[in-house]
Amino acid sequence: MEFYNKVGRLALGSRMRRLTELHMDQASKVYALYNVEMQPKWFPVYYSLCNGEEKTITLIAQEIGHSHPSVSTIVKEMTKKGIVKESPYKGDGRKNYVMLTEKGLSFDERLQEQFMDVNTAIEEALAETQHNLWKAIEEWEYILEQRSLDKRVIDAKKQRESRDVTIVEYDPKYQADFRRLNEEWITTYFKMEPADYQSLDHAKEYILDKGGYIYLALLKGEPIGTCALIKMNDDTYELAKMAVSPLAKGKGVGNLLGNTVVEKAKSLGAKKIYLESNMILKPAINLYQKLGFKKVLGNPSPYERCNIQMELNLAYLCTEIR
Known part of the structure; x- marks a missing residue:
């Protein structure tokens, strides 16, 4: 146990596997007490078939929450022990019915006694604990x-x-x-267009002097991403020229830049933020949707690559917050 105390939650999976192995080992001894030739891992399949029905492996897997290969392996093991048998599935020779054999059905009376005793033992063990293990497992599985x-x-x-x-x-x-990062991502998917050269080569005149803003994301002082907020009118700004270096993938840079320009637009009293993109850029579209942008039908775009236009209604967001 010293290992788990040192490593803590990092070894959660290993500790749960240890607990499972402990349960399996002790459960095997319980089956032996009642003279039932069964392995603990077979029990879910046995229980699914205990009423005498014929079922396909697919149906059993669905009922007990196991994978098809797992159930198939268990059925083969139980077949070797003569506990279950398979027969051709009518109408589809690729499938088989599975059902308990006479030997498997003969376990029923002994298992009923075993179930009562095991349930009593587990209830007593749970009563000795400070936490409800069963509910904790349910909660963990859910989350x-x-x-x-x-x-x-x-x-x-x-x-x-x-x-x-x-x-x-x-x-x-x-x-x-600013130019390098944008040209890098544009040429990865599309081609540079006249409007790109205009804004990237003349950022001061095209963006800043018209009331816009440009932001850079720095990692240890090195620019790895950028984004612009271009003023369209007193009420509306455009989120544009967002580009993140492939070397910064997975660091949440796009989210940081996006939130920065959204907060800036709010501080400027803007009511809307507009953007243009392309639907093949799925990570970018997901980011915009996460920020609250919705698809709209906007004005004709100066970019050939644009096939989706989106808008964030800041006035609506402020109303929702209040």
């Missing part, structure tokens, strides 16, 4: 079904790495980086 552990780790990784990223306002020294 992992809602959002898996690997996805939670990905989010934690992004949060940790994003703490090393700082967002700064545009400075002329970042002009080359």
Whole structure:
């Protein structure tokens, strides 16, 4: 147990496997007490068939929450022991019915006695604990079904790495980086267009002097992402020129930049933020939707690559918050 005390929650999976192995070992001894030739891992399949019905492996797997290969392996093991048997599934020779044999059915009386005694023993053991293990397992299974552990780790990784990223306002020294980052992502998926050259080569005149803003994301002082907030009129700004270096993938940079420009637009009293994109850029579209943008039918775009226009209604958001 010293290992688990040292490692803590990092060894959660290993500790649960240890607990499972402990249960399986002791459950095997329980079956032997009642002279039932059964392995603990077979029990869910046995229980599914104990009323004498014929069922397919697919149906059994659905009922007990196991994978098809897992049930198939268990059925083969139980067949070797003469506990179940298979017969051709009518209408589809690729499938088989599974049912208990006479030997399997003969376990019923002894198992009923075993079930009563096991239930009593478990209730007594649970009464000795400070926490309700059964409910805790149900809760843990539920939250992992809602959002898996690997996805939670990905989010934690992004949060940790994003703490090393700082967002700064545009400075002329970042002009080359602003152009480089945008050209890098544009040419990865599309081609540079006249409107790109206009805004990237003349950022001050096209964006800043017209009341817009440009932000850079820095990782240890190095520009890894950028985004612009272009003024369209007193009520509306455009989120544009968002680009993140492939080297910064997975660090949540797009989310940081997006939230920065949204908060800036709010502080300026803007009512809407508009953007143009392309539906093949699924991560970008997902980000915009996460920020609250909705698909709209906007004005004709100066970009050939644009096939979706989106809008964030800041006035609506403020009403919802209040």
